Amino acid sequence: NAGVTQTPKFRVLKTGQSMTLLCAQDMNHEYMYWYRQDPGMGLRLIHYSVGEGTTAKGEVPDGYNVSRLKKQNFLLGLESAAPSQTSVYFCASSYSTGPSLYTIYFGEGSWLTVV
Amino acid sequence: SQQGEEDPQALSIQEGENATMNCSYKTSINNLQWYRQNSGRGLVHLILIRSNEREKHSGRLRVTLDTSKKSSSLLITASRAADTASYFCATDGGQAGTALIFGKGTTLSVSS
Numbered sequence: 304n305a306g307v308t309q310t311p312k313f314r315v316l317k318t319g320q321s322m323t324l325l326c327a328q329d330m331n332h333e334y335m336y337w338y339r340q341d342p343g344m345g346l347r348l349i350h351y352s353v354g355e356g357t358t359a360k361g362e363v364p365d366g367y368n369v370s371r372l373k374k375q376n377f378l379l380g381l382e383s384a385a386p387s388q389t390s391v392y393f394c395a396s397s398y399s400t401g402p403s404l405y406t407i408y409f410g411e412g413s414w415l416t417v418v
Numbered sequence: 419s420q421q422g423e424e425d426p427q428a429l430s431i432q433e434g435e436n437a438t439m440n441c442s443y444k445t446s447i448n449n450l451q452w453y454r455q456n457s458g459r460g461l462v463h464l465i466l467i468r469s470n471e472r473e474k475h476s477g478r479l480r481v482t483l484d485t486s487k488k489s490s491s492l493l494i495t496a497s498r499a500a501d502t503a504s505y506f507c508a509t510d511g512g513q514a515g516t517a518l519i520f521g522k523g524t525t526l527s528v529s530s
Contacts (some may be wrong), residue, residue, distance in 0.1 A: 307460075336517050344496055345522035346461075346507065361517060404509065405449060407518055409460035 307330050309394050309410035316384045316417045324379040324413050326394030334397045336361075336378035336407070337369060339390040346351055346393065384417045391415075422507040422521030424451075430527045437494040439524040441507030442487075448510050450483055451518065452492050455504045464492075464505075497528045 307328045316322055328333065336351040338361075348361030352371040366388060368380045377396075381388060394410040425440045443450070447527045449468045452463040467474045467483045467490065474481045480493040494501055508518040 338520070343522065346520040348517050348519065351458070351517040359517075362519070372471075405464065405518075406451070406463045407453075407461075407508075409462070411460045412458075 307394055307396055307408050307410035309392070309413045311413060312411070313414045314416070316381075316415065318384060318386060318417060321380070321382050322384065322415075324348075324392055324394070324415075326377045326379070326396075327375055328394075328396040328408070329375065330396060330398070330408065332371060332373070332396035332398050332408075333374075334399065335350050335366070335371065336395045336397075337377065337379045338393045338395065340412075341390050349379065349392075350386075358410065362389060381415075384415075386417045389415060389417045422519065424505070424507055424521045424524040426471050426524060427522070428525045430529070431497055431530045433497060433499055433528055435497055435528075437497050437501070437526055437528070439492045439505050439526070441490045441492070441521055443490075443507070443509045443521075444488065445509075445511050447485070450481075450490050451508045452479075452490075453483060453508060453520070455506065455523070456505070458506070461506065494526075497526075499530045502524055502526060502528045509522045 310325045337349040338346040347363045350369040355374040358369045367379045370378045395407045397407045422443045451466045452464045455461045465476045478495045483490045504523040506523045508520045
C-alpha cells in the first residue's frame with residue numbers, strides 16, 4: 304500500500320519554464336489537496352479537489368493550475384515558473400471532510416527550486 | 419490567512435520532560451487536528467478532537483480543546499529524542515467540504 308506518491312521528488316526549473324507535479328493515491332480517497340511549505344510560513348493550501356473532475360482554490364492559488372481527471376490522480380501545474388514558487392510541495396488526500404473520517408494523508412514532498 | 423497559530427514557535431527540552439504546545443484559531447470549527455512532521459518528511463496525523471470534546475488522549479499525547487477561547491493544546495509526556503519534530507494544528511474552519519488549514523507549527527527539540 305503506497306499511500307500518497309508524489310513525482311518528481313526534486314526539480315530545478317529556470318524562470319519561465321513550465322512543469323507538472325503528479326500526485327497519486329491508492330486509498331480511494333475522494334478529497335485531494337496541494338499545499339506548499341515555506342520557512343516560517345507553515346503549510347498553505349494551493350488548490351484542492353472534492354472529487355473527480357472538481358477543483359477549488361485555496362489560500363495561494365495564483366500561478367498554479369490543477370486537474371483531477373482521475374480519482375486517484377491530482378496534478379499541479381506551473382505554467383511559467385517564478386523564483387517565488389521555490390518551495391516544498393505536498394500532496395495529500397482524505398476520505399472525506401466529515402469529523403470522523405477527516406484524517407489527511409500526506410506524500411513525502413516535492414522540492415522545487417526556480418532559478 | 420492562516421487559521422491556526424501555534425505557540426511557541428520553537429521549544430527545546432530534555433528527554434523525560436513534558437512538552438506543551440498551544441494552538442489558537444480564528445473561526446468556529448467542527449474539529450481540530452494535530453500533525454507531526456519529521457525533518458524532510460511529510461506530515462503524519464497524530465490526533466483529532468471534535469468541537470464537542472474537551473480532552474482526548476492517545477498514548478503519551480494529550481490534547482485539550484477550549485472552543486470558548488478558540489484554543490487547543492498538545493501535551494507530550496515523558497518526551498523522547500525521537501519526538502524531535504515540528505508539530506502543526508489544523509482546523510476545518512467549521513465548513514463541510516473545505517480543506518484543512520494549517521498553522522505555522524512548533525518546532526520541538528528533545529535532547530538526550
